[in-house]
Amino acid sequence: MDIKKILLIGNPNVGKSVIFSRLTGAKVIISNYPGTTVEFTQGYMKLGDATPAIIDAPGTYTLRPTTKAEEVSVRMLREGDVIVNVVDATNLERNLYLTLELLERDTPVVVALNIWDDAKHKGIEIDAEKLEKILGVPVIPTCGLTGEGIMELVRHIRKAKPKKRKPLDSAEKWKYIGTIIGEVQKLHHRHHTFLEILADLSVKPLTGIPVALLVLFFAFLTVRFIGESLIGYIFEPFFEAVWAPLMIRLSEFLGAGSFLNNILIGGIVDGKVDFGQSFGLLTTGLFVPFAMVLPYIVSFYFVLGILEDFGYLPRLAVLMDNLMHKLGLHGYAVIPMILGLGCNVPGALATRLLEGRREKFIAATLMAVAIPCMAQIAMITGLLGKRGGRYVALVFGVLFFLLIIKGVILNKLTKGKSPEILLEMPPYRLPQFRPVMRKLLIRITGFLREAVPYVLLGILFVNILYALRVIDFLSDVFSPVLRGIWGLPEEAIGALLIGFLRKDVAIGMLAPLNLTTKQLVIGSTVLAIYFPCIATFMVLIRELGLKDMLKSAIIMISTAIIVGGLLNFVLKF
Amino acid sequence: MIKNLTEMKIGDSGIVKELQGGMGFTERIRGMGIYPGKKIKKTGAHFWRGPVTVVVDSFQVAIGYGMASRVIVELEG
Numbered sequence: 001m002d003i004k005k006i007l008l009i010g011n012p013n014v015g016k017s018v019i020f021s022r023l024t025g026a027k028v029i030i031s032n033y034p035g036t037t038v039e040f041t042q043g044y045m046k047l048g049d050a051t052p053a054i055i056d057a058p059g060t061y062t063l064r065p066t067t068k069a070e071e072v073s074v075r076m077l078r079e080g081d082v083i084v085n086v087v088d089a090t091n092l093e094r095n096l097y098l099t100l101e102l103l104e105r106d107t108p109v110v111v112a113l114n115i116w117d118d119a120k121h122k123g124i125e126i127d128a129e130k131l132e133k134i135l136g137v138p139v140i141p142t143c144g145l146t147g148e149g150i151m152e153l154v155r156h157i158r159k160a161k162p163k164k165r166k167p168l169d170s171a172e173k174w175k176y177i178g179t180i181i182g183e184v185q186k187l188h189h190r191h192h193t194f195l196e197i198l199a200d201l202s203v204k205p206l207t208g209i210p211v212a213l214l215v216l217f218f219a220f221l222t223v224r225f226i227g228e229s230l231i232g233y234i235f236e237p238f239f240e241a242v243w244a245p246l247m248i249r250l251s252e253f254l255g256a257g258s259f260l261n262n263i264l265i266g267g268i269v270d271g272k273v274d275f276g277q278s279f280g281l282l283t284t285g286l287f288v289p290f291a292m293v294l295p296y297i298v299s300f301y302f303v304l305g306i307l308e309d310f311g312y313l314p315r316l317a318v319l320m321d322n323l324m325h326k327l328g329l330h331g332y333a334v335i336p337m338i339l340g341l342g343c344n345v346p347g348a349l350a351t352r353l354l355e356g357r358r359e360k361f362i363a364a365t366l367m368a369v370a371i372p373c374m375a376q377i378a379m380i381t382g383l384l385g386k387r388g389g390r391y392v393a394l395v396f397g398v399l400f401f402l403l404i405i406k407g408v409i410l411n412k413l414t415k416g417k418s419p420e421i422l423l424e425m426p427p428y429r430l431p432q433f434r435p436v437m438r439k440l441l442i443r444i445t446g447f448l449r450e451a452v453p454y455v456l457l458g459i460l461f462v463n464i465l466y467a468l469r470v471i472d473f474l475s476d477v478f479s480p481v482l483r484g485i486w487g488l489p490e491e492a493i494g495a496l497l498i499g500f501l502r503k504d505v506a507i508g509m510l511a512p513l514n515l516t517t518k519q520l521v522i523g524s525t526v527l528a529i530y531f532p533c534i535a536t537f538m539v540l541i542r543e544l545g546l547k548d549m550l551k552s553a554i555i556m557i558s559t560a561i562i563v564g565g566l567l568n569f570v571l572k573f
Numbered sequence: 574m575i576k577n578l579t580e581m582k583i584g585d586s587g588i589v590k591e592l593q594g595g596m597g598f599t600e601r602i603r604g605m606g607i608y609p610g611k612k613i614k615k616t617g618a619h620f621w622r623g624p625v626t627v628v629v630d631s632f633q634v635a636i637g638y639g640m641a642s643r644v645i646v647e648l649e650g
Contacts, residue, residue, distance in 0.1 A: 061604035066597075091632055094606030122631060170600060174608050199633070203626055204617040318635040322623045330637065331624070420637020421624050422601060427632075 003052045006045075006157060007080030009073060009102065011095050012059030013426050014088040015114045017041075018144030020056035023154070027442045030435065031308035032426050034059060035335065038069040038352040040076055047158060055080070058352075061094075063101045068352040068360075082160045083109045084153070089119035089126055089141070090427070092185055096177045097170075099135065104167045108160035109137045112153050116141040118427075123188035131184045136163050145435070195428040203315045203425065212319050215312065219303050226299030227378070235291035244273045247283055263463055267512075276383075277512040285459040288379070288508050289452050294444075296378035300342055301443045302436070309431035309439075313338065314423055321421050327407025328362045328414060329354070330421040336363050340371040343447070344536040347371065348543055357548070358416045364540055365410065365552040368532045369559055370403035372396075375451065375504040380524045383507060387517045395524050402529070402563065406555075450535065451502070458498050458505035465494065486522050486564040489513055499527050500534055522567045530560035574648045578615060578625050578641035586614035587648040594643045602644065605634055613646060 008016045012034030021028050024043030029036060041056040057076045058069040065071040077083070085102050087095040092113075102109050113128055132139040138156040142149035168176060201207040247265055254261040256268075265273065266280030275287035307313060313335060321331030332353055340347025347367050351360045372380070377396075384391045411418070465471045474497065475482075475490035482488045491513055499506035510523045531553065532540060541549045575590060589611045592599045606629050607613065616633065617626040625641040627634055636644070 062600060064600055064604075066601055091606070091630065093630055094604075094632075097604060097606075124631070170603060174603065178610070200616060203633070203635070205619050205623070314635075318619070318624055318626065321635070321637070322619060322621055331635075420640050421635055422605065422637060422640060423635045424605060425626070425633040425635060 003081045005080050006054045006082045008056050008084050010086035014086050015144040016086045022150045032311040033313045035353045083107050086112045086114050089113045089116050093181050100173050103163050103165045106162045106164045108162045110156045110160050111139040113141045117143045123190040125186040127184045199428045208319050222303050223299045227296040230295035239291050247273045285456045289455045292382045293375045293378045296374050297447050300374045305436045305439045306431045311426040311428045314425050328411030328418050333363045340367040343373050348539040355419045361548045362410045370399045372528045379504045379507040454502045458501045487568040518571050526560050526564040578644045581615045587646040590647045591645040
C-alpha cells in the first residue's frame, strides 16, 4: 500500500507533538498541559523511498468531539492512510477507549505506548506483547522525550494493516477495556513522590491560592528582571555604543535632508540619533523590535515555557474557575488569556479549547480589549516607565479592571450559560533545560519572523503618510474624538492608524509627540483597547466568523472611546 | 452510603454507581475514565460551588460543580 498521510491521534497531553517532532524533525511547541496543539501541524518523514506527510492532530478523548480543537482531529481522520494512536502508558485504561474506537474503522492503526519510562517509575507494569495480541495491531513502547522506540514505530508504520473490529457500544467498550486491563496491567504500590504532593497542594483552594499568588508573583519578578537586565546590560549599550555612531556615519554619507536619509535614519537631533524618536528604518525600526520588545519576549516565553512544562497551567485554571464563571467563561479560558499576554495570535487560536460559540466570542473579545501582548507591554513599560512606575501600573490596572467589568457585562448580555470545566490535571514534571530552550527558540524566531517585517513596514508607512500629508488630513477629521474626548493632540491619529499594523510601533509613535504624562497614560490605554493588530484580526475573523467579529469590533471601539474619555475626565495630573 | 460527588467529604473514596444525565454528559465524563464500577477519590472542592477534584486510577480530574452533582458514588466503609 502507498502511504501518503500518517495521522497522530490520541488523548490530550499524551505526547503526540513530541513524537511528531521526533518523526519529522520539525520544530513544534510542546508543553505539559492538555490542549497545547489546537490546530493540526503537517510535517514530512522519510519512510523507505517515500516521504509521506505526518499530521499532528489536537488531542481528543473520543471520536465524539466537544470542542473545536477536537473537531479538527476527528475531521482529519478521513484523510489518513495510517493512524498512529499515541497512548499514555500511565493512563492506559482511559486511553484505550479511543483506541477501540479507532480500531473499528478501516484505517490501519499502530499503537505507540508512550510515556513508557514514566509508567515504569510510577510502578505501572504493562505487558505490551499481550496487549498487542489482544488488540491485533502493533503496540510499540515509546518514550518521545528520549526517542526510545521511535525506530521500531517507524518500522511498523510501513507494514500496518487495517483491523476493523466488530463495533461495540460504549458500555461494552468500557467493560471490554476492564478485562484487557486486568490481563495486561499490574500496579505496584509505591509512595507518593514530592511532586505528587506538591501537585495536590497547588490545586486545593486553601493551599492552592497562596501557591498561585506566589507563582504569579515570582513569574512576574523573573520576567521583569530578565527583561530589564537584557535591555540595560546588552541591547541598549549595544545600540548606543556601536549602532548609533554607525548611523551617524551613514547619515553623513547619505547627506542631511536627503530622501534616503529621512527613510533610513530619520530625524537627527543635535548630531545625535534618538532611537525612540528618529523613526528611520535602521534606527527606530530596529531599536523597537530588538532593544525594546525582544528582551521581554525572551523573558516572558522563558518563564511561560517553564510553567507550561511543569504542568502548572491547568491547576491555575481550576483555581480561577469561579472567577472566570463570573466572566461567562470557565477556568480553562485562562490558557488563551495567558498565551495572549505573549501574543494575541496564539491566544486567539487557543480559544478553540473552549466549547461553544458564546465562550469563544467572550474570550476573544475580552482578550482583544483587555489583554495587551508582550510587545505592547514592553513598549508601555519602556515609554511610560520613564515617567514613573505607578503610571505603568495605572494602565495595566485599568485594563485588568476592564477585563472584569467587560466580562461581567458580556456574561449578562450574551445569551446562554457558560459550560462547566472538565479538565484532566497532568502530573507535574520537572522542566528539562533543552526542551525549554528549544521551545523558547521556536517562539523567538517566530516573533522575529512575524514582527520585524511588520515593524519595518509600519515605520515605512509612517514616513510615507507624513510625506503625503495624509496624517495632517486625518488629524483634522478625527480631532473631535482625539482632542475633544481623549484630550490627545491630533497627531496621535498616526499612532492609531499604525496600531492596526503593529501595536508596539504605534505606542512608539507617541514618543515624539511631547505628551504630558496624563496624555501618555490615555494614549497607551486607548491603543491597547481600540482594535487588535492585523495579524490577530485575521485570526479572529477565521475563528469567530464575520458576524461575531463585527460585534466584537464595535465593542472594542466603543470601549476605547468611553474608557479614554473617562480617564481624561477623571485623571488629575 | 450513596452520595454524589459534591456531597462527599474531601478524602472520601468509593465506587461510581451512576452517571445521571444525557448522552452528551455521560459520554464526555466516561471519556475521562469515570464510569460505573470505577474507584474514585475526592481530593478537593473549591469555594462557592467551584469545581471538585477527584482521582481516578492515577490521574486527577477537575469537574465542574453541576457535573459533579450528577456523578453518584457508593461510599466505602
